[in-house]
Amino acid sequence: MKRVRLLVFNAALGVLDYRVPEGMTIEFGSIVVAPLGPRQVLGIVWEPERLSGKEVPESKLRPLLEVMPAPPIPDRLRRLIEWTADYYCAPLSSVARMALGSMAALRGGGTTTEYRLTGTEPARLTPQRAAALDALQHEQASIRELAELASVSEGVLRGMVGAGLLEPVVVDLDRPYPAARPEFAVPQLNDEQRAAADIFVSAVTARKFAPFLLDGVTGSGKTECYFEGVAEAIREGRQVLVLLPEIALTENFLRRFEHRFGVQPVLWHSSLKSSERRRAWRAVVQGSAQVVVGARSALFLPYANLGLIVVDEAHEISFKQDDGVRYNARDVAVMRAKFEKIPVVLASATPALESMQLAEAGVYRKIDLAGRYGGAQLPDIQILDLRAEVPERGRWLAPRLVEAMKDRLAKGEQSLLFLNRRGYAPLTLCRHCGFRFQCPNCTAWLVEHRFSKRLACHHCGHEVPVPEACPECSTGDCLVACGPGVERIADEVAEILPEARTALVTSDTMNTPEAIGDFVAMAEGRAIDIIIGTQLVTKGYHFPELTLVGVVDADLGLEGGDLRAAERTYQQVAQVAGRAGRGAKPGEVLIQTRHPEASVIQALANGDRDAFYAAETEARRDAGAPPFGRWAAIIVSSEDQSEALSAARAIGGTAPNLPDMLVLGPAPAPLSLLRGRHRFRLLINARRSAELQKTLREWLEPLEFPRGVRVNIDIDPYSFV
Numbered sequence: 201m202k203r204v205r206l207l208v209f210n211a212a213l214g215v216l217d218y219r220v221p222e223g224m225t226i227e228f229g230s231i232v233v234a235p236l237g238p239r240q241v242l243g244i245v246w247e248p249e250r251l252s253g254k255e256v257p258e259s260k261l262r263p264l265l266e267v268m269p270a271p272p273i274p275d276r277l278r279r280l281i282e283w284t285a286d287y288y289c290a291p292l293s294s295v296a297r298m299a300l301g302s303m304a305a306l307r308g309g310g311t312t313t314e315y316r317l318t319g320t321e322p323a324r325l326t327p328q329r330a331a332a333l334d335a336l337q338h339e340q341a342s343i344r345e346l347a348e349l350a351s352v353s354e355g356v357l358r359g360m361v362g363a364g365l366l367e368p369v370v371v372d373l374d375r376p377y378p379a380a381r382p383e384f385a386v387p388q389l390n391d392e393q394r395a396a397a398d399i400f401v402s403a404v405t406a407r408k409f410a411p412f413l414l415d416g417v418t419g420s421g422k423t424e425c426y427f428e429g430v431a432e433a434i435r436e437g438r439q440v441l442v443l444l445p446e447i448a449l450t451e452n453f454l455r456r457f458e459h460r461f462g463v464q465p466v467l468w469h470s471s472l473k474s475s476e477r478r479r480a481w482r483a484v485v486q487g488s489a490q491v492v493v494g495a496r497s498a499l500f501l502p503y504a505n506l507g508l509i510v511v512d513e514a515h516e517i518s519f520k521q522d523d524g525v526r527y528n529a530r531d532v533a534v535m536r537a538k539f540e541k542i543p544v545v546l547a548s549a550t551p552a553l554e555s556m557q558l559a560e561a562g563v564y565r566k567i568d569l570a571g572r573y574g575g576a577q578l579p580d581i582q583i584l585d586l587r588a589e590v591p592e593r594g595r596w597l598a599p600r601l602v603e604a605m606k607d608r609l610a611k612g613e614q615s616l617l618f619l620n621r622r623g624y625a626p627l628t629l630c631r632h633c634g635f636r637f638q639c640p641n642c643t644a645w646l647v648e649h650r651f652s653k654r655l656a657c658h659h660c661g662h663e664v665p666v667p668e669a670c671p672e673c674s675t676g677d678c679l680v681a682c683g684p685g686v687e688r689i690a691d692e693v694a695e696i697l698p699e700a701r702t703a704l705v706t707s708d709t710m711n712t713p714e715a716i717g718d719f720v721a722m723a724e725g726r727a728i729d730i731i732i733g734t735q736l737v738t739k740g741y742h743f744p745e746l747t748l749v750g751v752v753d754a755d756l757g758l759e760g761g762d763l764r765a766a767e768r769t770y771q772q773v774a775q776v777a778g779r780a781g782r783g784a785k786p787g788e789v790l791i792q793t794r795h796p797e798a799s800v801i802q803a804l805a806n807g808d809r810d811a812f813y814a815a816e817t818e819a820r821r822d823a824g825a826p827p828f829g830r831w832a833a834i835i836v837s838s839e840d841q842s843e844a845l846s847a848a849r850a851i852g853g854t855a856p857n858l859p860d861m862l863v864l865g866p867a868p869a870p871l872s873l874l875r876g877r878h879r880f881r882l883l884i885n886a887r888r889s890a891e892l893q894k895t896l897r898e899w900l901e902p903l904e905f906p907r908g909v910r911v912n913i914d915i916d917p918y919s920f921v
Contacts, residue, residue, distance in 0.1 A: 201220055201226050201227075203217060203219055203258065204218055204220055204226055204232075204245045205217050205245070205247075205248040205251050206218060206232065206243030206244065206246065207243055207244045207246045207292060207293055207296055208234075208236075208241050208242070208293060209241075209243070209296070209297050210241070211291035211293050213236075214253060215251050215252075216234065216253075217248075217253070217256045217261055218232075218234050218263065218264050219261035219263045219264070221264060224264060225267070226264070227245070228245055228246065228272065228278070229244065229245060229272030229273040229274060229275065230244070230245045230272045231268040231270055231273065231300070232244075232264050232265075232267050232268065233264070233265045233268065234265060235263075235265060240265060242268075242303075244273055245272075246278070247278075251292075268307065269306070269308045270305070270306045270308075270485060271485045271504070273502050274502060276540050277299060277500070277502050277539075279539050280500075280532070280536050280539050281295045281500070283535055283539075284525070284532055286893060287893060288525060288527050288913075288915050289893055289897065289915060290525040290527070290913075294524065294525050295500070298525070301477060301497065301500075301501060304477075305477070305478040305479075308374075309372070309373045309482065310373055311370050311373060312342070312370075312371050312475050313342075313368050313369070314340050314341055314371050314475065315341070315342070315343060315346060315357070315361065315366045315367065315368055315369065316336075316339065316340040316366065316367060317333065317336055317337065317339075317365065317367075318364060318366065318367045320365055321365075322363070322365075326356075328356045329356060329360055332346075332350040332352050332356060332357065333365070335349055335351070336349060338714075340369060342473070343357050343358065343361075345473055345474065373475060373482070376483075376488060377463075377466055377488065377489060378463040379463065380434055380461040380462065380463050380465070380491060382430075382431035382434045382461065383431075384462035385459060385460050385461075385462070387424050387427075389421070389425070389428075392569055392571065393424060393569065396414065396425040397424075397425045397426075397429070398428075399412070399567060400412070400425065400428055400432070400508075400543065401428055401431075401432045403429065404429050404436065404438075404507055404508050404542075404543060405432060405436070407507075409540075409543070409544075410537075410542075410543040410565065411544050411558075411564045411565070412565050412567055413548075413551055413555050413556075413558075413564040413566045413567065414545050414546065414548070414567050415549075415551055415566055415568050415569070416549060416569030416570075417569065417570065417571070417572060417578060417778070418774075418775065418777075418778020418782070419572040419742070419778060420549075420569035420571060420572055421569065422547045423456060423512070423547075426547060427460050427461075429508055429510075429545065430442075430461075430510070431461070433507035433508045434461075436507060437505070438505050438507025439487065439489060439490060439491070439503050439504065439506050440491045440492070440506075440507060440508045440509075440510070441491075441492050441494070441498060441499070441501075441509045441510070442465070442492070442493045442494075442510045442512060443495070443496060443499060443509070443510065443511045443512065443519070443529055444494070444513065445495075445512075445516035445519055446495070446516075446518050446736070447469045447470070447471055447495060450467065450713055451713040451714075451716040451717040451720065452720055452741055454467075454493070455717075457491070461491075465490070466480050466483060466484070466489040466491065466492045466493070467480065467492075467493055467494060468480055468484075468492055468493070468495070468497065468498040468501065469495040469497075470495065470497070471713070480492070484501045484503055484504070485501075485502050485503075485504055486504060487503075487504030487505050496518075496519055496527075496529035499532055499536060506540050507542055508542060508543055508544075508545070509533050509536060509537050509540075509542065509543075511529070511533050511544070511545070511546045511547065512547050513547070514546035514547055514551065514552065514555065515548045515550050517764075517918050520916075520919075522918075526914045526915065526917075528916060528918075530552070530555075531916075534546075546564070549774065549778060550770065550771040550774050552767070553764075553767055553817065553827065554826055556813060556817075557827040572782070577781060577787075578778075578781070578807070579749070579777060579787030579788055579789045580787070580789070581804060582788070582791070582805070583793060583796050583801060583804075584792045584793070585793065585796045586598060586792055586793065586794045587794055595692055596684045596689060596692060596753075597617075597692060597696070597750070597752065597792075598792055600790065601750045601790045604788065604790060605748065608729075608748045609697060609700055609729055609730075612745075613745050613747045613785065614723070614726070614728065614729060614730070614731065614743060614745045614746040614747065615729070615730045615747075615749070615750065616730070616750070616776070616779055616780070617731070617732045617733075617749075617750045617752055618733060618734075618737060618738065618750070618752060618773075618776045619685070619732075619751075619756070620756060621734065621753075621756065622647065622685055623648055623649045623656070623685040623686070624647075624649060624650035624681055624691075625647070625648045625681030625684065625685055626645060626682070627645045627683060628645075628646065628655060628666075628679055628680065628681055628682070629679070629680055629682060630673060630675065630679060631678050631679075632670060632675040632678045633670060633673040635671070635672035637655050639657035639659070641659075641662055641874075641875050641876045642659045642662075642871060642873055643870075643871050643872045643873045643874070644657055644871065646662075646664070650666075650681075650687050650691075651704075651708075653665060653666050654666060659871065660874070660876075667679075684752070684753075686704060686706055686732050686734055687704065689752060690702060690704050690732045693732060697729075700729040700730050701727060701728050701730070702728070702729065702730045702731070703719055703722065703730075703731050703733075704732050704733065705731055705737050706733060706734045706736060707734070710736060720741065723741070724743060726745055731746075738772055738779075741779060742782050743779065743783075744782060744783025744785075745783065746779055746787075747785050748780060748787070748788050749777055749779055749780040749787070749788075749789045750789075751776065751777075751790070751792060752792055753792060753793075754769065754791045754792060754793040754801060754804075755793050755794055755795055755798075757769035758798065763820075763825050763826075766798075766800045766812075766816060767816055770804065773791065774804065777789040777791075777804070791804060791805070799812065800812060803815075824885055824887065828888065829885055829886060829887055830884075830886040830887070830888060830890065830916070831883065831886075831917055832883075832884040832886070832913065832915050832916070832917070833881055833882070833883055833884070833913070833914040833917045834881065834882040834884070834896075834912070835869065835879060835910075835911070835912045835913075835914065836848040836866065836910070836911055837874070837879045837910045837912075838906070838908045838910070839877055840878070840908060843908055843909055844877075844879065844880055847909045848865070848866035848880035848882065849866060850903060851866065851882060851900065851903065851911070852865060852866045854903065855899065856895055856898075856899055860886060860889060860890040861884060861885070861887070861890050861892070861895065862884070862886070863883075863884050864882065864883040864884070864885070865880070865881055865882035865883055866880045866881065867880065867881060867882075868880055868881075870921045871921040892915070893915070896913055900913075
């Protein structure tokens with residue numbers, strides 16, 4: 201190969217051609233360093249016929265500088281990158297960048313220096329050093345990473361090194377991971393589980409593309425079933441990828457994995473230290489990482505020998521990326537399995553309607569687990585009509601739910617209260633002048649967090665302390681919290697049951713795997729009586745003594761114009777209901793609502809999932825909504841409102857007039873201001889037969905916009921804000 205075409209990680213540069221120097225060995229997928237003016241750029245050698253660009257004469261080609269000492273990006277992964285970029289209308293370079301999860305890993309192993317506390321604590325400490333000592337217990341990382349963890353400057357930590365409070369530790373970047381043992385603790389499966397497990401084992405052995413939908417009620421042993429497929433892949437020396445929707449679920453999963461295979465799997469998520477990411481990436485490309493458990497970004501890693509993909513809690517909307525490359529990891533996982541020619545398992549107790557339709561059409565093979573493991577029974581579900589069973593004034597829990605909690609406390613059993621709203625109250629206003637606290641960067645109210653004494657925006661992260669007086673009228677002691685968040689429910693529980701031991705489980709309080717691990721240990725050790733939490737507690741946890749679940753506001757998810765609102769509400773409530781009665785004792789679920797007649801509430805009350813899915817399917821079919829039609833969104837944003845509006849109108853004014861496509865808008869987005877940018881949206885509803893992506897590219901590519909304008913395309917959107 202005398203000349204090559206590079207895909208570089210800057211969409212504005214396009215593709216670049218280079219000359220291969222004598223003696224340099226290059227193949228498609230090689231990661232190389234090339235000159236670009238006075239700079240150097242990183243690129244991937246791509247097939248020129250698959251990467252259109254202007255041909256450069258041989259005489260003008262500059263030579264490549266270096267081939268990185270990392271295996272080439274495999275052909276099957278390059279095809280996935282191309283498919284993802286094409287389907288989601290994303291720059292090819294942006295998708296390809298996700299395959300190089302750790303740039304530092306490209307140059308090979310070696311050692312690095314990390315730091316940890318020595319255990320020495322002098323009599324006198326500056327406030328910054330004292331804070332660092334408290335924050336860095338049991339931590340080991342680079343100076344920069346420790347500074348972020350402790351919220352102090354790097355200079356403070358370097359001073360602590362000099363004072364003997366921190367010590368250096370040399371870390372081998374390529375030290376091997378301990379090997380998982382497929383025969384370590386083989387479970388005893390019932391007949392239904394064994395049949396499912398045998399199907400997965402056979403699929404791994406067959407080494408063919410085979411998509412499965414594992415549909416099992418909560419507590420049915422889905423994890424144990426697909427673990428047998430994992431065990432078979434390990435026996436065959438092949439790699440496994442298990443995708444989880446949230447980092448918060450990893451700690452519980454790791455414990456179950458270690459119990460089955462004797463070691464923990466290899467982790468991949470955004471909270472890893474740089475040395476951990478480097479080690480994991482190199483183990484993945486070398487094939488020594490047997491099982492990788494990670495968030496959606498783990499899907500694009502360059503596995504050497506992938507044999508099985510599992511998407512756990514496959515219905516979760518967290519698998520859809522909402523910025524950058526707006527892909528759905530659940531769907532891309534199926535495509536990766538197709539390119540790799542391996543099986544993929546989508547596991548869920550409440551599958552997405554799109555997955556159910558693909559199973560009904562025979563595209564996916566559906567495997568059912570209808571009963572709970574070990575003879576445990578599904579909980580009894582009852583509806584509390586808040587119009588008839590009114591909570592006491594100033595409170596949010598109905599009397600029947602309060603009595604049920606008292607009963608469980610007396611019996612030594614655990615209760616769980618679910619409200620998918622962080623903080624103390626979603627809105628704070630002045631009772632004197634009516635002033636409402638709003639985020640200056642977003643079209644959103646500031647949420648009061650009473651524990652940390654702050655008002656926060658959950659969209660951009662803006663925070664301010666709770667003031668003593670109204671900033672509008674200067675009246676003191678006049679601020680009123682409107683509506684409940686989980687912190688307010690925790691206060692109410694403390695008033696009603698002061699002797700109860702409670703745990704507040706939200707992304708604010710459980711923001712590290714270690715915190716989640718401590719919570720799980722306390723719950724399993726029966727050191728907690730009542731758990732109060734958001735969606736973090738709806739899935740993945742098994743607490744045998746938890747026998748009561750109270751859904752504080754089942755109507756919350758039904759608000760707004762989201763086409764999947766009913767489906768999400770059903771999934772969320774059904775998942776949290778599934779936490780009750782997973783042991784020998786029967787469970788009970790009390791659902792508070794002001795709309796007991798709503799179809800989703802009726803389906804939950806009657807335990808009739810099939811009826812809900814049937815009704816939802818017909819509603820989607822009538823509306824031409826997914827999976828029977830296609831949706832796409834065009835989001836136009838700018839810091840200048842008039843500039844954004846002008847660009848949105850230009851797009852709307854050139855919209856194609858096609859019989860199989862309807863264009864709605866432009867209109868201000870529901871969140872018309874987000875992170876300081878004004879936003880307008882166009883929605884496209886197309887038939888399944890429409891060439892949606894091709895039409896969008898031909899529509900938008902000729903248009904030119906000011907530099908401050910961003911135009912993003914969201915194929916199959918999940919968020920409509």
